[in-house]
Amino acid sequence: MAIDRGNGTTTQLLTLINVSATKARKRKWILDDARPSEKLNKRRNVHFGEVQVNEQESTSPETQKENTEGIATIDAAKDVQETEGDDETADESSADLYESHFGPNSSDMSEMKRQAVENRSWKTHRALYGKLGGAVDYVLEAEESMAEKREKPAVTDAIPTTANETVERQAHAFHEKLAALQDDVLTTLSSNKDLYVTRTPLDSQQLIREAIALHALNHVTKKRRRILKNNERITHATKSGAPVPEDVQDQGFTRPSVLILLPFRSFAQRWISALTTHTPSPSFQVENRSRFESEYGLPPGAVDKLLAAEPGIYPKDHVEMFKGNVDDSFRLGVKLTRKSVKLFAEFYGCDIILASPLGLRMSIEKEKNADFLSSIELLIVDQMDALTMQNWEHIQFIISDLNKLPKESHDVDFSRIKPWYLDGHAAFLRQSVLLSAYETPETRALFNNSLLNVAGKVRTVCRWRPVPVPEGVDQNFVLFDCSSPKDEPDKRFQHFTTQMLPGVLKSAVQSTNTAIFIPSSFDFIRVQNHFRKTAGVSFAVLSEYSSNQDISRARQAFFGGKKSFLLISERFHFFRRYKIRGIRNLIFYGPPDHPQFYTELLSYPFLDDGVEPSDVTCKILYSQYDYMRLERIAGTEGVSELIKRSAV
Template sequence: MDDGNSITTKLLTLLNVSATKIGKRKRTDDEFVPSEKLNKRKSATFADSTVTFAEKENVAVVTAVEKNESSTAGASAAEDKDELDESEEPSSSSNKYEAHFGLNPSCLSESSRASVEAKSWKTSREKAGKLGSVILSIPQNSEASTSCTTDSDILDNFKTPFVTRQSKQSKNYGELQNDLLSTLSTRKDLYLTSTPLEIRRPTREAIALYALNHVSRKRRRVLKNNERLTKAAKANPDASPLEDVQDQGFTRPSVLILLPFRSSALDWFRALTSHTPPPAYQIENQSRFLSEYGLPDGAVDKLLAAEPGTYPHDHVETFKGNVDDNFRIGVKMTRKTIKLFADFYRCDIIIASPLGLRRSIEKEKNGDYLSSIEVLVIDQMDALTMQNWEHVKFVMSHMNKLPKESHDTDFSRIKPWYLDGHASYLRQSILLSAYETSETRALYNTSLKNVAGKIRTEKRWQPIEVPAGIDQVGVFHPSLSLVLISCQRFVHFDCTSPVDEPEKRFRHFTTQLLPSILKSAVQSTNTIIFIPSSFDFIRVQNYFRKSSGTTYTILSEYSTNQDISRARQAFFKGDKAFLLISERFHFYRRYKIRGVRNIVFYGPPDHPQYFTEFLSHPFLDEGVEPSDVTCKVLFSKYDRFKLERIMGTEAAVELIKSS
């Protein structure tokens, strides 16, 4: 992190302005016209009654042309005032927002920042209602609240229709949403480590409501300060500008929602607009959005059209609709309008995929629109890990950085902690995943620096169901710390460092596990080798290619339909003894493989249901007995997340301890 002098130097180089001199003030609001003493523009356009960051203005005496246009400016300013009057709430309900995102956040101090950088956290277990048991982490020497819940502070114009909709749904969903909003209102980071399919919609709607509330509060503060500036300038044109009107970031976007597919963006669009129904709000460019983010006219979704049971339910929910993973869109909130496809520097919410943002940043060589993100949402992290996690890390590396350009910003209105380079310590991150992986936990541990604290939910997994036909001979046995399936077991290899884990796994597989398989006449044919990591998959494939006397074929995420058909047929007929399958292939395709008698997991799968699915594949063929099937799983202590989803939390812990 840069020190104070370095940050000041960068800002002076970038801006070359002085925010304290009235002669060099810049405006960020091209739709609000201050009094004559604060404005030099010859004309103004009022598209809607919200704040943008489009034109810079130097303060000077207004010209005669501006005076002739004062009636138009007054009408627009009146609309802004009406908005404040119509939805003004008691100041006490906005204290939580101001305490965290206001001028002087109470939790932001030198000691709290130092604790975050040193990864010095005080942790405790708490209960958060329907969210269950959570791990609460607060920076050492921090004044942040040690509570994981508080009263939610949602504006009445959002809360009233939301409560009405809640009355029409399941009571459990309503309680979950209320507990989620209470937790988010603490402004702490939140990591939901287990979001089953059945709670995705209510969870998404609650977070969308929170995001809209955040945007609305920020915009209302800007409009209120605009009004104060106008009144102050009219009362005393020669007075110095107000000192407490810092209410903005470097750029306008304050909410970023990262998603894996366009269909996910469509789901979030529906969640956002569920809180802004017509006629209160109008949606611009909705037809274009539905066309680009839905399926083309006349297209049939084969997943939805297939007979029930053809594809697993989770696969249908993940891949139905438009699954393009390259997209980005800006959403602008105004008084009564939601504008889609808004310019990034004029929008409030950015909805994008990590790939879409990365391509945009690399093309423009600039990611300044991420400099002022205050609420970050990353949904379906389990699906993002099946894409390219490097894209997520790339986007995170560009979050809350000092901008490279000024973007016509009024620097006298920027919050002090932005100028100090401390935005990342106040950003609130909301992470959602169906299950935990090492990548998602690492993101939580290293990239979330919120000095208000962070919350991670806990889940104790139960053993998954063993497929029919194996359940009589395959049981989870915690006391023995192994899983018996047709007299086979999990195979442990020693490893003391996660950095060395891939190398030691490969060495154990090639020097011990695979040679023992090749020595067996039964296990050296009709054998599937399931490989979770794409890097490991390439490595094992290269090893098989160089090994003589071993026939094999592969199924990867890059296999064409023709490749898949050829590989499956060769394996089923016995022309190929081994079939190498990557987890990403199964994630995207979900094929049932016939001809399987032996299953080798190079590592436990991230998706626990894949374990049972592959164990069920041998029984697609007639006459197969459980005793004909063998299964081996290679694991280390760093596979705990994966093991507990298969064996159950208690059995996985016992297995790792005994190993």
């Protein structure tokens, strides 16, 4: 596929199509449980020149006989060369962006750029990235003057196409928009910049995954094809008695080059579906497919209650997040060969790793090394909003282990390792793709501090509208004074316990039927302990650690009036999404991360008969450091007024 960059150059994208795909029109195979996906732009129908070569294997005749595992052979290399034909000249003349960034002599790598990244010498520019919308483009100061001379990569609404290059879309305009979104994602990723999509609507998540999956396949394909060509050159030189070529640095320390971090096994299914969408059938095979469906799907005979329930019983976002297998401890190696995708490949012999942060961390701690992460060139983190509801420390642990020098050699040929790997500079070329439904301080900090790509990075921005709330409910936003983010948890707790809670306890109306929603798990434990020490206060607890029996007892006690207060953690509501009855007074210890939770909790009092808006009270405790959360509730325009208030 050739993508017009708008500045006179094109980028060649290779899909996972086998060598003879141009000679036979083959129907694409998709996992049975996956919805039929729209094909991306037909310009991607170029030749799959990928034949598997293991970096650790030599080019001896004995090694080359292992063709059953997809290992490269001279004949296969000739097939690739024959089928490439017309593309080879185009690749060379178009200054391939993959080679310029990830090649042995990367034009993006320099001492000046590395120092600029370490010093965070970024210059930011506002840009429009087509259907991705507005974004902030981060460019190094050293590159700023050059960037101003170049046209922005995707300032138009869609990439121009001809009649023969039209995307096969459905008839209505909605799918036209989504197809254009895929093109704009691919265009942005082809620049080798990091991409942080801060808002991914439900209706476009899978299409964005498919575009990113195509980019990942393209990355692996180009890397493997370069290794194949160099193997051929070395073998030819050895047979002819000529000197062995010296410019064959084409590998990392280990084979895996793509890492995809996911929250649940069900999302691994969706990514495998996205990856295999672009593979041909019937000749192409997915090895260990039955085992994958067994281990990553629901057990035989199990019924998914979210999908079986009537529409509207569960919120749509909850169904999309938790349908299928929600186990959060897994790791899966995927090996791409000439005629198959092999699932459950050994980590040091695979190309792509799909894992949850917990599962990957457990593997690293068990093996006591993370060498298989030393050569990751493309990092993809999906559903970061869900990962923040798990344990964010696992993400930080994994990121800190990326692109470190390995502890062992793993039989690698050091003469073929790219120089910037040996110099320990791989992190400065790694491309990262972050996807989230919304931003949090943790995800922004990851973007700011852990992404070191010298090619630059892009962060999308969006404008939020105020969330809908029941008409007539009085919302009281209470600002407390705090001048340092380090002191924020203590200041919040102090204001709640010394000013807000005593007033609530003195009120005959607010001292009963009061639910307190607490976003942070650490704050939740702190408030819970304070209630235990407060004499004469009856309360129940709903946390992510509550058993089904504990949840039932707490809800009944609160609804029946036996407990005056109900403490609810955001993680409980995220995982359970129960409708709570009996609420008349609602206190938000802090604004929720998920804006829809605010709407839902304010609607729960009206589950009971005879409740009027005047019967419901709502207080929201916040500081200036809650800007991101408040923006999603009050809207982009309304949040400024809230932050500018004087603390009471």
